[in-house]
Amino acid sequence: MLFMYFQTQMSLLRDWNPSMVWNTAVTVFAACTFNFGPHALTLPHLDFGRFNPDRGGHLILWDLKLVIRFPPGSTILIPSAIIRHSNVPIAADEFRCSFVQYTAGGLFRFIRNGFKTDDAFELTATREEKSERAEEAKTRWAKGVAMYSTLDSLKRS
Template sequence: MVWNAAVTVFAACTFNFGPHALTVPHLNFGNLAWGWCVITALGRFNPNRGGHLILWDLKLVIRFPPGSTILIPSAIIRHSNVPIDANEFRCSFVQYTAGGLFRFIRNRFKTDHAFELTATKQEKWERAQESKTRWQEGVAMYSTIDSLRS
């Protein structure tokens, strides 16, 4: 096995080498819905003129200079970035974990298809019951302001 980095909790990473790394508004559907995605801006560009991060669903435009890092749930918050000038350079480094890895573990190290082929009726019923609350359990893992105050 080859690790992405010596110390990371994320299973995957992407380098967007530029020279004008730009994204259109999108969601990363493959990522764990309530999981974090770490976005780091790199390069040489004027952050007052471009490179801003846009979080569409939150109606936020964030000044995002080179070296900035943000964590967002990229599967559920539409995001993109603002273009930079033609003579500037922008790239990015993104870390994330695919939701399929969590499903694989949840399926006792089987694909969804293999699980469905081998699961008993009881296991399928338990899976259906678990699925009713899985989203709420995932969202409950987020910190709240009150939990950070204690």
């Protein structure tokens, strides 16, 4: 469900501005970052390199109190704006780099605002639109969390 949401939003953005240049046509994310190391510490990412994943490179999700072994070639999808995260350093003689894909929350707000900033939306929205936005805000968090897959939903697939 989350993938479909991202796909729909990026399609709306493409339709709004067809001349926009995209990093790649095969992703639902609007932006990417390459971290070429040699000791990259990054946001959610795809790791590759020469390091011992038992000694370093673990992903730390602070709010969940988790330290996850994260070997080369691993990937993860986390809501990085709401879960504090970091990585365990690797040894000085080891190598690690990463590729991160993401879409800033402000871009989703821009699309939801009818391709306007929050300030422009507030200046032009009717009282009814502002009321609808306030009602939507009450359930936005729960609806967002519900888009993530669970083990049970993956088993049913």
